[in-house]
Amino acid sequence: MDRRLAALLQEKFGERLLTPVRQRYDESEIRVALKDATDTLRTLHDDPAFRFEMLIDLCGVDTGEEMQVVYHLSSSTSGDWLRVIVPGLDRVAPRIASATFMWPGAEWMEREAYDMFGIIFEGNRDLRRIYMPDDYRSFPLRKDFYLADDASRSPAAGVRNMERAGTPADATAATVLRKSPGV
């Protein structure tokens, strides 16, 4: 079932995929560029071969270098699950088209991604803060937002002392930001 999905995705989207289809356990994963995101989601939703009609989850990811928006879709005909990663959003001013035209239920999830990462979803009618107060200025889940150190300094917390209440004045961006090699 999953093999067939991989072949189908490769055939339908071809060079639009930034990396080959990845499959692990019961998950399949594709990456598409920002400009193709809306078209790809629409095809996945409407095409009778896919019918990814359920949006299971929508979330933002900050890799330390760029922002990503990740969609988890579920097909109502085959039962397949698909993860669509849209990488390459600018960290300073991340913008992407909203998915609310297809899934109105994405509205609050996009509001959450805006609240936590500052990602602007163009076309969302109600893009304002959802958890944090209206006059709050920063975006808590970004990698350059530091927590006041508490539990992570305890001996049981692992080997890396990563949390700092503030940024050292002489630190370079590379040493302060936690970056991921693989994502």
Add this chain to the structure above:
Amino acid sequence: MRPSLDDPRVAIPAESTWYEPAPTPQTERQAEFLSLREGEMFVNMGPQHPSTHGVLRVIIKVNGEKVVDLDPVLGYLHRGVEKLCENADYHQAICYTDPLEYVSSLFCEAAPVAAFEKLMDVDVPRRAQYIRVLTMELNRIASHTLFQGWMALDLGGITPILWAFIERDEIVDMLAALTGQKLLYNYYRIGGVNGDLNHEFMSRLGTWMSRAAAQIDSNLALINENEIFVRRTRGLGVLDAKTALKMGVTGPNLRASGVPFDLRRDRPYLVYPELEFDVPTRDEGDSLARYLVRMDEIKQSIRIIDQVLHEMPDGPVMAKLPRLLRPRPGRAFGAVEGPRGVYGTYAISDGTDQPFRMRIHDPSFVHLQLVGPLTKGNLIADTMAVMASLDPVMGGVDK
């Protein structure tokens, strides 16, 4: 003589229905919500309101007693669980997810554990899988019986919650004997569970199982035939299947609209493929259907527990794992079917001992969006009937 408030000389004319300066609209939708037509006014419900199942504030725009529009205000319980998890190691992250939905915390644990196990390619021993299914189904029954009482309470009947608590307390005490905690169990571990079944748990479970079905049936008889309850919920807040799919609804709320989507059957995890159970659905999609689907699920859960107790194998309950877990860089999404819908966790590993990003998806958050569309045109009191039937838990909504 003391001045009377009815005296026109001391009465203060109210200029606005806001007790503070009305907020300036930031979005198109908010501007639409804040504009009042002739005869409309705002009523504030919460944050401290018994019917909101937590700390939720809802601003309701009413015309007379009809709800025109409403705007939920979230964040009163926001703890930043995702950020905390990113700053804890993989074992510690699990206990942060417990208090998300405090009435069904085993499911909140099961989702991140499933994601982490995929990241680390861990095989869970068979006995541990059976124990997880057993405890999760018990937790599902506890959650659904509590829902039953809550829903009746929100509609004005106090008796059912007292009866519902009898069943729920028995399950909670049982799980406390097993895990040492009454609500926030922290029982699942990456690669298994924390401790095998013990004698007290098993003897309590045996006693409970011998009378559970009859007891739950008598609880149901208390409400299901109640004319006031049925007439207040039938045909209220109708959600059709197409809208439900577009709104991202999952779980019993989706099945009450006629879509037989259940992760336990459609995307099997643990030992669910080997167990026999039905996926109850209803076609009406109203508040009553959402209530009845959950009550049918209780019976299926009892059926599952019965099979699990008969088939549970012997063996270890934990896989052999190093103390310090450092999965390879990668991504995994773990999802379980909870009493409210799909609990999901999207975990990204960067090769260190802490999750690089941990996204927690909570069904209550999605379902709360529906309160607005479903209550438009109904009476204010019916807002609670709709909200109760969607069964959101604010701990999960606010994360």
